[in-house]
Amino acid sequence: MNLYFDQLNRKIELPFPPKRIISLVPSQTELLYDLGLRDEVVGITKFCIHPDEWFHTKIHIGGTKKIDFDKIKQLNPDLIIGNKEENEKGQIEQLMKDHTVWMSDIYTLKDALNMIVQVGTLVGKPQESIYLKLQIESQFNDLNFKLSTFNSKLNATYFIWRKPFMVAGSNTFIDDMLSRCGLNNVFASSDSIRYPEVSEQQIAEIKPEVILLSSEPYPFKEKHILELQSICPEAKIMIVDGELFSWYGSRLLQAPSYFEKIRETMTF
16 A cells, blocks of 8 residues: 545555546546546546546546445445545545545646646656646746736636626636736635625726636626626626636646637737
């Protein structure tokens, strides 16, 4: 048995390498695939849509916050990989009584990169994970250099829900990604909750220069642009790929080029 620590600083013992893995997080499921795992992953959630091959062939063990404990028991995993934010605390604690559970806890790009290497080490793919980390770091460094040509960051708001309106606040991975996109999150503050509800009046008063409507978890459409435009007539409003702002696994490889294109369209 090998000894490891997860991102909650919990100590776990694990046979190396694990042969039966369940992933409870979509972005980490995709990471396992891109690290080169195949038959080792025996279960995923119904929201693990990437890769498509796994979505249609792997056993679904429920959702990220509604786990099917009987299916998990039948799969007899020697490792379950979850996340503090995306999974429900009580359900994870119940799983920990009977299974080895490794948890990620991610707020920044640095956290995500550390997770990638830690998971790679856990599953016997250390070299692959280090190479992936270096690729992602290189692309974000290039993005930072390209965005340095812009004079200043634009004030922005990132919507994740409607009825009620909810936005990404401070101490979130999305907030870190907005900063790397050359944007200043106007609803980020030291005392705010992570995903605050905001009123139309608050939105109008704060006057964001840029409003981003995420494709997930709420499926914003073109009609919602008109709705927000009536509240903030001078704002630049667009629908963005939520996966590239909130997925913290190997999909990060695609984020820098996407962020560059978004920032280039924000001319006033």
